[in-house]
Amino acid sequence: MKRVRTAIRVEDVMTRDLVTLPESSSARDVAIAMSGKRIGSVIIVHEGNPVGIITERDLIERVLAKGLDPDKVISKDIMSSPLFVIDPKVGIMEAARKMASLNIRRLIVVDRGKMVGIITSSDILSAAPEMIEILMESAREILTPERKELEVMAGYCDNCEEWSDSLKEVNGQFLCEDCRAEYDQ
Secondary structure, three states, X not given: OOOOOOOOEHHHHOXXXXXXXXXXOEHHHHHHHHOOOOOOEEEEEEOOEEEEEEXXXXXXXXXXXXXXXXXXXXXHHHOEOOOXXXXXOOEHHHHHHHHHHHOOOEEEEEXXXXXXXXXEHHHHHHOHXXXXXXHHHXXXXXXXXXXXXXXXXXXXXXXXXXXXXXXXXXXXXXXXXXXXXXXXX
């Protein structure tokens, strides 16, 4: 029997091409780095090591809303730090829980001490259709024809359209006890 992987991992949906700038760069440099690349954050590095992150929101709240000159504001002064990290082998549901508990939308992906990507809440949402497909595949494996006969449900009978607390599937239709008895005859 083919084993279906039931978890989508961080490495499956993360962005690998990171945009980084030194902590001495200006807020304008950060905005220019984001512009036209469809990204919402830049990783700030010191001697090649990640030390912070600047998001679009940071630029708005910490520079523009305060009327500061983006050419004079230094990244080190407006970056969010420390960075929150996650391992690439972790499932995206754990990443989502971590983001929710920390009230953040981005995690830096670190593998054996090296920054290898970033995962955002948007990345996780984009994986939702694939997660549904994996769940459907798992359900098909669990509900073999023998087990489907054992499943009892409540709802309206497909034949008589009456409510029943004991619907069972018979040849693709959900039938109540009376209609199943008629079907067997």
